[in-house]
Amino acid sequence: MADRARHQTYTQPTGGWGSIKSLAKHVTKQGAFAAAPGLVRDHNKTGGYMCTSCAWAKPAKPHFGEFCENGAKATFWDLTPRRADRAFFARHTLSELRKRDDFALENEGRLTEPMRYDPASDRYVPVSWDEAFADIGARLKGYDRESVVFYMSGRGSLETSFMYQLLARMYGNNNLPDSSNMCHETTSVALPQSIGTPVGTVLLEDFAQTDCILSFGQNVGTNSPRLLHTLEEVRERNVPIVVFNPLRERGWEEFLNPQHIGQMVTNSPVQIATQYYQPRAGGDIAVMMGMAKALLAWDDDSKAAGAKRVLDIAFIDEHTHGFDAFESRVRACLWEDIVREAGIARGEIEAAARTYANANSVIAIYGMGLTQHRLGVDNVQMLMNLLFMRGNIGKKGAGICPIRGHSNVQGQRTVGIAEKTDLVPLDRLAERYSFSPPRQDGLNTVEACEAIIEGKIRAFIGLGGNFLRAIPERELMEERWRDLDLSVQIATKLNRTHLVPAKTTYLLPTLVRSEIDEQATGPQIVTMEDSTTRIHASRGKYKPASPHLRSEPRIVAEIAKAALLPNGRVPWDEWVGDYALVRDEIAAIFPADFGDFNARLDIPGGFARPVAARDRAWETNTGRANFKVPQALNASFDEGNDPDILRLITLRSNDQFNTTVYGYDDRLRGIHGSRMIVMMNRKDRERLGIEKDGTARLTTAVDDGIHRSMGGFQVIDYDLPSGTIAAYYPECNALIPLWHYSQESKTPAAKSVPVRIEAERRIIPGHLKVTASRAAN
Ligand SMILES: Nc1nc2c(c(=O)[nH]1)N[C@H]1C(S)=C(S)[C@@H](COP(=O)(O)OP(=O)(O)OC[C@H]3O[C@@H](n4cnc5c(=O)[nH]c(N)nc54)[C@H](O)[C@@H]3O)O[C@H]1N2
Ligand SMILES: Nc1nc2c(c(=O)[nH]1)N[C@H]1C(S)=C(S)[C@@H](COP(=O)(O)OP(=O)(O)OC[C@H]3O[C@@H](n4cnc5c(=O)[nH]c(N)nc54)[C@H](O)[C@@H]3O)O[C@H]1N2
Ligand SMILES: [Mo]
Numbered sequence: 001m002a003d004r005a006r007h008q009t010y011t012q013p014t015g016g017w018g019s020i021k022s023l024a025k026h027v028t029k030q031g032a033f034a035a036a037p038g039l040v041r042d043h044n045k046t047g048g049y050m051c052t053s054c055a056w057a058k059p060a061k062p063h064f065g066e067f068c069e070n071g072a073k074a075t076f077w078d079l080t081p082r083r084a085d086r087a088f089f090a091r092h093t094l095s096e097l098r099k100r101d102d103f104a105l106e107n108e109g110r111l112t113e114p115m116r117y118d119p120a121s122d123r124y125v126p127v128s129w130d131e132a133f134a135d136i137g138a139r140l141k142g143y144d145r146e147s148v149v150f151y152m153s154g155r156g157s158l159e160t161s162f163m164y165q166l167l168a169r170m171y172g173n174n175n176l177p178d179s180s181n182m183c184h185e186t187t188s189v190a191l192p193q194s195i196g197t198p199v200g201t202v203l204l205e206d207f208a209q210t211d212c213i214l215s216f217g218q219n220v221g222t223n224s225p226r227l228l229h230t231l232e233e234v235r236e237r238n239v240p241i242v243v244f245n246p247l248r249e250r251g252w253e254e255f256l257n258p259q260h261i262g263q264m265v266t267n268s269p270v271q272i273a274t275q276y277y278q279p280r281a282g283g284d285i286a287v288m289m290g291m292a293k294a295l296l297a298w299d300d301d302s303k304a305a306g307a308k309r310v311l312d313i314a315f316i317d318e319h320t321h322g323f324d325a326f327e328s329r330v331r332a333c334l335w336e337d338i339v340r341e342a343g344i345a346r347g348e349i350e351a352a353a354r355t356y357a358n359a360n361s362v363i364a365i366y367g368m369g370l371t372q373h374r375l376g377v378d379n380v381q382m383l384m385n386l387l388f389m390r391g392n393i394g395k396k397g398a399g400i401c402p403i404r405g406h407s408n409v410q411g412q413r414t415v416g417i418a419e420k421t422d423l424v425p426l427d428r429l430a431e432r433y434s435f436s437p438p439r440q441d442g443l444n445t446v447e448a449c450e451a452i453i454e455g456k457i458r459a460f461i462g463l464g465g466n467f468l469r470a471i472p473e474r475e476l477m478e479e480r481w482r483d484l485d486l487s488v489q490i491a492t493k494l495n496r497t498h499l500v501p502a503k504t505t506y507l508l509p510t511l512v513r514s515e516i517d518e519q520a521t522g523p524q525i526v527t528m529e530d531s532t533t534r535i536h537a538s539r540g541k542y543k544p545a546s547p548h549l550r551s552e553p554r555i556v557a558e559i560a561k562a563a564l565l566p567n568g569r570v571p572w573d574e575w576v577g578d579y580a581l582v583r584d585e586i587a588a589i590f591p592a593d594f595g596d597f598n599a600r601l602d603i604p605g606g607f608a609r610p611v612a613a614r615d616r617a618w619e620t621n622t623g624r625a626n627f628k629v630p631q632a633l634n635a636s637f638d639e640g641n642d643p644d645i646l647r648l649i650t651l652r653s654n655d656q657f658n659t660t661v662y663g664y665d666d667r668l669r670g671i672h673g674s675r676m677i678v679m680m681n682r683k684d685r686e687r688l689g690i691e692k693d694g695t696a697r698l699t700t701a702v703d704d705g706i707h708r709s710m711g712g713f714q715v716i717d718y719d720l721p722s723g724t725i726a727a728y729y730p731e732c733n734a735l736i737p738l739w740h741y742s743q744e745s746k747t748p749a750a751k752s753v754p755v756r757i758e759a760e761r762r763i764i765p766g767h768l769k770v771t772a773s774r775a776a777n
Contacts, residue, residue, distance in 0.1 A: 007716045010670035013269035014221035016256030019069035032076035043067040049514045050538040055404040056224040057204040057532045060605025068225030078512040082109025093122040103661040106493040111509035112546035117501045137562020145172030147458040153465025154179045154406025157526035159582040160552040165416035167560045174442030181445035186371035187402045189745040190380035196619030201399035209397030212359030213241045217369015221251015222654045228255045243273040250668040280343030280721040281647040282636035282752040288382040290338040290349035292330045312391030322627035329629045341633040343721045361397030372751040373635035376742035381628035394616035404531040411529030433569045446746040459486035466495040469659040472736035472748045516540040520577030534606030636752040645701045648753040650729040659730045679718035679726040690759045701754040
């Protein structure tokens with residue numbers, strides 16, 4: 001692996017031969033040949049397993065291969081023959097392993113048996129499951145209930161999630177932070193206020209009826225590539241797609257469907273975006289304000305001329321609240337301010353608004369480019385305002401479509417993984433399992449970090465994920481993590497979080513979803529919810545990586561049995577023996593969503609949970625859809641104009657799934673060989689005196705007594721707006737202050753971190769040269 005990156009603008013379409021080549025490389029590198037044939041047969045198909053990569057919908061009539069390049073990569077990564085076994089851990093101390101980067105750690109392969117950290121030798125040593133559970137249980141019994149955190153990443157099934165939330169609540173707290181807190185929590189806060197539901201309203205079939213799509217801040221080619229199949233179909237009907245993204249992401253530009261022989265042979269890609277605009281990071285509220293302003297102006301004209309109104313007045317009158325306040329704010333807003341904050345021209349904003357105004361049924365798609373900002377909630381609510389103006393919700397072919405991250409991140413919230421008590425039917429839990437659930441809200445991800453920094457947390461249980469890499473404020477968090485009394489990490493592969501030991505640390509290996517989960521009543525089914533509220537069953541097909549692995553439900557049950565007093569109403573062992581019993585419990589606690597759960601497992605395309613807003617029923621405080629006035633035009637909140645302070649976007653490459661790094665190529669952005677790069681506008685680079693391809697240091701431009709700085713970034717000229725730069729997550733997380741989060745949702749604002757950049761004379765090679773340190777005080 002070279003330390004210096006090569007960059008050449010990628011001109012090939014998304015998909016196409018490039019994706020086939022990349023796939024072949026990954027299957028070979030991981031040696032996961034056994035998994036390749038099953039991709040067509042089982043992947044995302046009824047009767048098969050559901051992809052562990054993204055949460056995009058799985059169609060009722062699947063394509064010949066219902067997988068994408070990145071879903072296949074994720075599968076090969078899981079089913080690799082490589083093993084991080086006891087011999088591996090005997091060879092390496094944790095201090096040694098901490099010098100490796102994310103790729104090198106996970107690339108050691110699957111974990112094979114339970115391990116406990118031995119401080120004397122600085123190594124993980126094998127421990128029996130029984131001993132591990134007995135010790136974990138005994139320790140948990142001794143802690144103050146509020147001082148234990150139960151984190152969950154978004155990959156676990158609905159069954160695992162339900163059992164895990166019950167474990168936490170029966171233990172005595174609601175400390176259930178999850179990966180969603182770093183992701184679409186903004187959506188979960190914004191949408192209930194606007195439309196009375198925490199989830200999107202769009203179903204896959206709406207795409208067949210839409211006549212315009214707006215997309216804000218999402219990278220389809222890398223992060224939800226199967227959606228390109230749907231967009232391709234939409235484009236065949238000549239439907240316009242308007243994209244707003246500071247970067248020109250190839251996935252939104254062109255797609256060559258590798259499964260479409262005709263297209264492949266004639267090399268004729270489909271154009272995806274019909275209009276592509278590059279606002280600056282945090283510029284979306286201003287963009288949408290401008291669009292709203294244009295709509296109002298055109299509506300004034302149509303009213304004066306006695307023509308058909310541009311606004312959907314009937315919808316606004318009958319279904320919404322707060323239009324007047326919103327309208328006056330929009331009218332009061334000056335174009336000059338809008339254009340400055342948006343970073344794109346008035347003409348461009350008006351052109352986008354024109355396309356929107358010409359359409360009758362519009363779908364709005366968005367991702368982390370809206371949610372991970374200090375005013376992320378305002379971002380999402382502004383998008384809702386825009387939809388309300390023309391009644392684009394609660395009708396076919398229209399609505400709001402947040403693209404979720406992890407494959408079951410939406411579902412885990414649905415079945416009770418939530419720190420907020422008002423999201424959970426505690427009374428029903430209390431009655432059914434005769435216990436007193438804690439009534440006080442628990443800690444979300446940021447609050448859990450705060451509590452760890454303050455020394456208030458004794459134990460952290462991590463069900464999946466890589467907490468210390470995913471969160472902000474990495475340096476301080478790694479330091480304070482060592483003061484924890486207990487860290488229990490339930491995982492499939494080795495990651496950085498496992499290498500920062502607490503006083504007692506366990507590493508418990510588990511199955512991946514594509515593996516056969518054999519329990520007392522035979523192989524088990526698990527379920528998950530996709531981005532469009534549809535529930536799917538998943539059946540593992542492959543032999544587990546090691547005979548010593550235990551399933552997640554079993555591990556949760558064993559911890560519960562060891563830590564809790566017995567409760568006759570919660571037969572953990574029976575549930576583990578037959579997950580259908582857990583589904584019966586889910587159906588009993590959430591009857592509206594999961595009635596008759598076990599009978600509906602194999603409905604092609606999954607079964608949809610009801611969402612009232614789809615039928616224009618508004619479960620909000622006003623009983624109507626609420627227009628919300630944004631607090632500022634800029635989602636970063638800082639309308640300061642120091643040209644030397646840049647806004648850093650941290651994002652994903654095409655060769656990673658979150659903190660899991662598959663390799664050093666970001667093919668669709670034409671960047672190869674290194675992840676320690678920063679993408680920058682050439683004019684900014686020249687103005688700030690940095691050489692082309694030179695090395696630079698980034699320093700967070702805030703004044704809070706903590707010095708956050710990282711060197712060794714190779715500066716790459718890239719097509720993005722002046723003042724905005726981009727680099728990779730998780731490498732850059734050391735630069736993000738813990739308090740830099742979305743005001744209302746506490747989602748870390750990873751998309752607009754204020755930084756300064758300076759040239760470094762000495763070339764520091766490659767990876768993970770993090771030098772964040774706290775100022776002496
Ligand atoms: N292969 C693969 N698939 C994944 C993941 C993965 O890592 N790899 N991760 C999964 C997870 S958990 C999630 S949450 C999703 C994430 O999927 P995305 O939501 O696509 O997240 P990011 O890669 O962080 O990129 C966000 C996009 O927003 C743009 N952006 C940044 N700031 C702004 C802004 O201010 N305004 C606008 N309009 N755009 C902006 C960036 O240029 C980028 O294109 O993907 C899921 N799927
Ligand atoms: N700067 C910055 N930070 C971000 C983001 C960003 O865009 N920028 N994005 C945020 C987002 S959207 C998210 S969702 C979080 C992600 O945060 P997490 O969900 O915590 O992180 P992952 O990288 O998905 O976790 C990877 C690890 O999960 C384990 N794993 C994989 N599969 C399984 C399984 O089936 N079961 C179990 N038990 N373990 C498994 C493996 O050991 C692997 O090392 O990061 C957030 N952090
Ligand atoms: Mo996410």
